[in-house]
Amino acid sequence: MSEQQVLANQARILQNQTKVLGNQTKVLANQTKVLANQQAIKTNQAEILANQKKLDRVLANQKTIEGNQKKILANQAKGRV
Secondary structure, eight states: OOHHHHHHHHHHHHHHHHHHHHHHHHHHHHHHHHHHHHHHHHHHHHHHHHHHHHHHHHHHHHHHHHHHHHHHHHHHHHHHO
8 A cells, every 4th residue: 555545544534533523522412402401301390290289289279168168158058047
């Protein structure tokens, strides 16, 4: 193999290595995005759970209110009799 062929091969190797490094950089950037998205998902899940707990409290309060309204109506009915 001539010296020119060796140099040409080395140049191709360097080009390929540069492409590989570029691809690795892209992969790292994508992994960073994935991690950020996973963190956002965890945050959103925590907010959803907190909202579900609040909703449970609202529903429990509504049931209490309904029970109280029934008692009030019953007491009013007793007062009218």
